[in-house]
Amino acid sequence: MGLRDRWEERVLPRLTHQALQAEPALTWRRDVCAGARGVVLEIGFGSGPNLEHYPAAVTTVLAAEPADLAWELAAERMAAFGRPVSRVATDAASLPAADGSVDTVVSTWALCTVPRVEDALREARRVLRPGGTLRFVEHGLSPDARVARAQRRIQPWWGPVAGGCHVDRDVTALMTAAGLSVEVERAADVAGWPGRSWGWFTAGSARPA
């Protein structure tokens, strides 16, 4: 295993696991998960940090997650969850779920990293049942032009260092382009300089338009 593979497969999942467990991310995570129901498909399941925040109305979790280490780190949480959790895909851009078979798609800070994000959003739309929702919280392109310029400047080196993460994706525009109708519930800058390039959070729901 080369240095880059080791970084992406053995180190990054642990760093992500730590960084997104604490405030300010935690409150956003809780709000997103509270709206999940029934059969949930998670894009970028990671180490399973959402499991403990799902309400009793969630019956099953289907995970799309490429990182083996993240999946291993999720073992204890899955045991504590007590409802079925299975890893159904390693790329959210290609899901084995049938059309209209999922009640809620959840994405928490994952669409920044999925390489074929447009395909992943089209897949999310396809698998959602009529009336189903995509619940999301993502970091992405700031509406502040100065911050957006900084984001575009740092992206060429940030992406390779951070496992393909994009700080400059306009996530709600991508959802709209994929045929989803987006309702933003909360959007805010959660970080001061020098962290503003990473700190524009957007959360809400999206439904097949």
Ligand SMILES: C[S@@+](CC[C@H](N)C(=O)[O-])C[C@H]1O[C@@H](n2cnc3c(N)ncnc32)[C@H](O)[C@@H]1O
């Ligand atoms: C920043 S982490 C977020 C993890 C988790 N959702 C959370 O809230 O902590 C992004 C996740 O997306 C996953 N990912 C990367 N490419 C993916 C793909 N093509 N399909 C699904 N997940 C992907 C990464 O392995 C990682 O677990």
